[in-house]
Amino acid sequence: SAVISQKPSRxxxxxxxxxxxxxxxxSQVTMMFWYRQQPGQSLTLIATANQGxxxxxxxxxxxxxxxxxxxxxxxxxxxxxxxxxxxxSIYLCSVGDPFYNEQFFGPGTRLTVL
Amino acid sequence: xxKTTQPPSMDCAEGRAANLPCNHSxxxxxxxxxxYRQIHSQGPQYIIHGLKNNETNEMAxxxxxxxxxxxxxxxxxxxxxxTAVYYCIVRVETSYxxxxxxxxxxxxxxx
Numbered sequence: 221s222a223v224i225s226q227k228p229s230r231x232x233x234x235x236x237x238x239x240x241x242x243x244x245x246x247s248q249v250t251m252m253f254w255y256r257q258q259p260g261q262s263l264t265l266i267a268t269a270n271q272g273x274x275x276x277x278x279x280x281x282x283x284x285x286x287x288x289x290x291x292x293x294x295x296x297x298x299x300x301x302x303x304x305x306x307x308x309s310i311y312l313c314s315v316g317d318p319f320y321n322e323q324f325f326g327p328g329t330r331l332t333v334l
Numbered sequence: 335x336x337k338t339t340q341p342p343s344m345d346c347a348e349g350r351a352a353n354l355p356c357n358h359s360x361x362x363x364x365x366x367x368x369x370y371r372q373i374h375s376q377g378p379q380y381i382i383h384g385l386k387n388n389e390t391n392e393m394a395x396x397x398x399x400x401x402x403x404x405x406x407x408x409x410x411x412x413x414x415x416x417t418a419v420y421y422c423i424v425r426v427e428t429s430y431x432x433x434x435x436x437x438x439x440x441x442x443x444x445x
Contacts, residue, residue: 224377251430262421263378263435312377314433321427322368325377 222247222315224326232332233303240299241329243313248293251316253323254286258309266311269296303333338422343440346416352409354439356422359403366427367398367405371418372438378421381407385427412443 223246233239243252254266266286267275275288289297300307310328317324339357346352358367368383382389382396384405389396395408409416421438425431 253432262419262437263372265432265434268432314377316428316430322380322383323433324380327377328375330375 222249222317222324224313224315224324226311226313226326226329228329229327230330230332232334235304235333237303238299238301239303239331240297241311241313241331243296243298243326245294245315249315249317250293252290252296253314253316254288254296254298255312255314255325256309257312257328263312266298300331303331305333307331308333338424338436340420340422340436340439342437343442345442345444346409346412348414348443348445349411352412352416352441352443354407354409354420354422354441355404356407357404358422358424361402361424364426365424367396367402368423368425368433369394369396369407370421370423370433370435371416372421373415373418378435381420383427412441414443414445417441417443 225244227242252269255263257263265278266281267277269275269288269290271290271293285301287299310330312328314323314325366383366385369381370378372378382391382394384396398405419438419440421435
């Protein structure tokens with residue numbers, strides 16, 4: 221199965237600033253996904269990131285707030301821009317593994333905005 | 335993805351079987367039943383998936399009714415480490431599509 225790492229694992233940020241979260245996979249994957257998990261809630265999909273094309277955002281999420289890069293088949297970044305306390309969440313990346321026909325998830329980045 | 339219904343929470347005694355139900359009455363013919371779990375402060379973990387036959391792996395068993403409108407995830411000998419939120423999801427068997435999570439079932443394994 222794919223091994224996924226995220227950096228940073230956690231951070232505390234001031235409102236109005238931006239944070240870039242990195243997701244690294246140990247194998248080449250076509251599909252990468254970014255999720256948000258607000259405190260006490262289930263996971264909500266932010267966007268799907270394919271290599272070489274623009275990310276596809278879900279309803280309620282926009283590129284200006286959550287720009288995503290996907291420069292190659294093993295790496296992606298999610299930026300949380302102009303942060304407010306409402307952005308305090310765990311942000312997770314996941315990848316689609318065609319061998320297993322399912323998704324694997326990273327450990328998450330716990331973000332607190334003051 | 336078809337919608338699923340799960341109880342919000344369940345308790346299970348340590349060492350006993352944990353049976354987690356899921357209703358998916360609008361499941362389509364080409365959709366599989368997937369189960370994931372999320373242990374506190376970790377990313378979700380894939381458990382098992384199936385189409386219509388019962389499935390078993392080293393983690394759990396999946397029992398799907400003949401009409402495919404409901405299923406049960408069975409953890410045969412629950413341990414304290416099985417305390418987690420369990421998500422039942424129906425989707426096409428592919429790695430190329432997103433996973434839509436519902437609220438899941440919070441399972442507490444009691445000593």
